[in-house]
Amino acid sequence: xxxxxxxxxxxxxxxxxxxxxxxxxxxxxxxxxxxxxxxxxxxxxxxxxxxxxxxxxxxxxxxxxxxxxxxxxxxxxxxxxxxxxxxxxxxxxxxxxxxxxxxxxxxxxxxxxxxxxxxxxxxxxxxxxxxxxxxxxxxxxxxxxxxxxxxxxxxxxxxxxxxxxxxxxxxxxxxxxxxxxxxxxxxxxxxxxxxxxxxxxxxxxxxxxxxxxxxxxxxxxxxxxxxxxxxxxxxxxxxxxxxxxxxxxxxxxxxxxxxxxxxxxxxxxxxxxxxxxxxxxxxxxxxxxxxxxxxxxxxxxxxxxxxxxxxxxxxxxxxxxxxxxxxxxxx
Amino acid sequence: xxxxxxxxxxxxxxxxxxxxxxxxxxxxxxxxxxxxxxxxxxxxxxxxxxxxxxxxxxxxxxxxxxxxxxxxxxxxxxxxxxxxxxxxxxxxxxxxxxxxxxxxxxxxxxxxxxxxxxxxxxxxxxxxxxxxxxxxxxxxxxxxxxxxxxxxxxxxxxxxxxxxxxxxxxxxxxxxxxxxxxxxxxxxxxxxxxxxxxxxxxxxxxxxxxxxxxxxxxxxxxxxxxxxxxxxxxxxxxxxxxxxxxxxxxxxxxxxxxxxxxxxxxxxxxxxxxxxxxxxxxxxxxxxxxxxxxxxxxxxxxxxxxxxxxxxxxxxxxxxxxxxxxxxxxx
Numbered sequence: 001x002x003x004x005x006x007x008x009x010x011x012x013x014x015x016x017x018x019x020x021x022x023x024x025x026x027x028x029x030x031x032x033x034x035x036x037x038x039x040x041x042x043x044x045x046x047x048x049x050x051x052x053x054x055x056x057x058x059x060x061x062x063x064x065x066x067x068x069x070x071x072x073x074x075x076x077x078x079x080x081x082x083x084x085x086x087x088x089x090x091x092x093x094x095x096x097x098x099x100x101x102x103x104x105x106x107x108x109x110x111x112x113x114x115x116x117x118x119x120x121x122x123x124x125x126x127x128x129x130x131x132x133x134x135x136x137x138x139x140x141x142x143x144x145x146x147x148x149x150x151x152x153x154x155x156x157x158x159x160x161x162x163x164x165x166x167x168x169x170x171x172x173x174x175x176x177x178x179x180x181x182x183x184x185x186x187x188x189x190x191x192x193x194x195x196x197x198x199x200x201x202x203x204x205x206x207x208x209x210x211x212x213x214x215x216x217x218x219x220x221x222x223x224x225x226x227x228x229x230x231x232x233x234x235x236x237x238x239x240x241x242x243x244x245x246x247x248x249x250x251x252x253x254x255x256x257x258x259x260x261x262x263x264x265x266x267x268x269x270x271x272x273x274x275x276x277x278x279x280x281x282x283x284x285x286x287x288x289x290x291x292x293x294x295x296x297x298x299x300x301x302x303x304x305x306x307x308x309x310x311x312x313x314x315x316x317x318x319x320x321x322x323x324x325x326x327x328x329x330x331x
Numbered sequence: 332x333x334x335x336x337x338x339x340x341x342x343x344x345x346x347x348x349x350x351x352x353x354x355x356x357x358x359x360x361x362x363x364x365x366x367x368x369x370x371x372x373x374x375x376x377x378x379x380x381x382x383x384x385x386x387x388x389x390x391x392x393x394x395x396x397x398x399x400x401x402x403x404x405x406x407x408x409x410x411x412x413x414x415x416x417x418x419x420x421x422x423x424x425x426x427x428x429x430x431x432x433x434x435x436x437x438x439x440x441x442x443x444x445x446x447x448x449x450x451x452x453x454x455x456x457x458x459x460x461x462x463x464x465x466x467x468x469x470x471x472x473x474x475x476x477x478x479x480x481x482x483x484x485x486x487x488x489x490x491x492x493x494x495x496x497x498x499x500x501x502x503x504x505x506x507x508x509x510x511x512x513x514x515x516x517x518x519x520x521x522x523x524x525x526x527x528x529x530x531x532x533x534x535x536x537x538x539x540x541x542x543x544x545x546x547x548x549x550x551x552x553x554x555x556x557x558x559x560x561x562x563x564x565x566x567x568x569x570x571x572x573x574x575x576x577x578x579x580x581x582x583x584x585x586x587x588x589x590x591x592x593x594x595x596x597x598x599x600x601x602x603x604x605x606x607x608x609x610x611x612x613x614x615x616x617x618x619x620x621x622x623x624x625x626x627x628x629x630x631x632x633x634x635x636x637x638x639x640x641x642x643x644x645x646x647x648x649x650x651x652x653x654x655x656x657x658x659x660x661x662x
Contacts, residue, residue, distance in 0.1 A: 255586030273596040
């Protein structure tokens with residue numbers, strides 16, 4: 001059968017554009033003994049993918065020029081010669097950015113679509129939700145009654161994090177860009193929200209919204225947000241650094257004001273993390289998530305684009321702030 | 332009796348100068364019932380004192396204008412009406428910057444001068460040594476065989492830290508300013524040293540000296556050193572932020588290049604700390620220190636000024652980099 005997939009044509013310098021991608025049609029061979037054929041239904045679109053487009057090894061290998069890109073995907077097994085999988089099974093994989101693939105089954109995870117729609121495993125019940133959970137629970141170690149500042153609150157990780165922190169009994173101040181996104185943060189439970197595009201002094205606005213300082217800051221943005229965080233964190237405050245989208249496309253060393261002495265003066269803790277280093281928490285996460293969902297505490301929102309050809313633009317849209325909740329491509 | 336002490340006359344903006352201090356003579360009353368009279372013999376001179384001269388509350392209250400400053404001191408009890416202290420006892424206190432004082436005994440700690448000279452309790456066997464120990468052992472959690480970058484390696488905390496890390500079985504790269512200080516770092520056991528005043532690319536020089544990246548960075552400097560640390564730390568590297576002397580006298584928000592995405596890309600951990608929050612480690616510290624000293628692994632070096640009147644200039648000398656090891660004033 002034929003499958004279409006997105007290839008990387010060149011490592012972008014600065015902001016990537018449509019010219020960095022190419023839609024290619026490939027032949028998918030029939031699955032051999034021990035193999036399965038999977039047709040993807042939903043593709044995950046995530047900011048971290050920008051890091052793999054740099055050609056530099058960070059915590060994962062870079063994407064290869066002229067090859068299909070990779071990312072989270074859920075799909076249905078349409079043919080199986082592997083005893084572990086049956087036709088009709090739904091599987092989660094890293095074989096995104098493509099319509100179909102053949103696999104020996106390694107790295108495929110069967111998912112239960114009777115309780116949740118399949119694409120939920122790409123966000124709230126997947127690595128996106130787990131990222132928010134690990135950052136809040138292990139890295140920040142947020143306590144009941146403490147205040148969390150969740151940046152990019154209307155994004156996929158941010159909107160999960162707002163709801164998880166509320167479910168844990170914390171107070172949440174969110175930041176987002178524009179009125180519509182700010183309203184969404186409040187709708188899903190943030191106690192207060194700051195429109196960072198509409199304030200001249202982010203630190204002051206956060207302090208007012210929080211009624212004082214904050215105990216934890218969930219870093220998805222970098223730059224101006226980082227600087228403000230060092231100002232508004234209380235003594236012994238903690239930063240979970242999960243991403244810094246403001247900087248991903250900016251190759252120049254744009255300087256920041258040096259307010260680092262706050263790290264010493266306030267005994268702050270800052271820790272970058274990658275969710276896959278914390279998979280020992282998956283059991284706790286799934287248990288908590290199921291309870292919160294049954295208690296009606298979790299809403300999800302998706303921004304959905306259609307068809308494989310829309311994948312590059314969906315990805316570029318992340319950097320234009322076009323997603324509410326999780327950005328997905330439906331095939 | 333009469334005692335002389337140093338008063339703060341004004342909160343300095345930027346670099347403090349002799350005009351911020353005043354030598355005052357005061358009358359010390361005879362000790363009443365329950366009180367002791369102590370004559371100080373050694374005064375501690377530390378960079379952190381700059382923070383208490385800002386008029387702003389950080390982790391300790393600011394010094395008060397027109398009052399004697401405070402700091403570590405060791406002295407001898409010369410008269411006692413308190414059953415817990417005898418004439419001739421040596422005590423450690425925070426009643427520095429003065430020749431003598433009367434106390435009700437609270438906050439005084441008796442020290443054993445049979446094994447160590449009294450002033451050692453102001454550096455290697457005191458909070459200075461403990462700061463190096465806590466930073467390396469708890470904050471960085473340095474493992475045998477790992478590589479530590481110790482900044483300000485010829486300073487009081489730095490020179491203790493180099494020797495502790497070596498005693499723990501780690502490799503140590505030190506930085507210091509000038510050939511004489513660099514030689515001292517090597518003499519006390521650093522495996523390699525970089526003269527930061529003599530390199531155009533600190534990160535590159537550290538990488539070469541370390542034969543690759545470093546696992547831990549002990550931050551005493553800030554600014555250019557911080558920026559280089561984010562470059563040279565290996566994945567899962569740790570920074571213990573104990574002080575940032577490069578920035579203490581600089582009120583302007585001098586910008587730094589934004590290389591913070593390294594925190595995410597390499598899962599770095601950065602933690603500011605104050606030694607007094609970690610006093611639960613004092614037993615371990617004293618045990619390890621005694622063993623290392625008996626094994627001949629610890630050398631100490633002091634820079635000594637004479638007389639109470641020299642105290643302001645000794646303090647200002649810290650920012651001019653005039654100390655080898657611990658800066659002390661002998662009375």
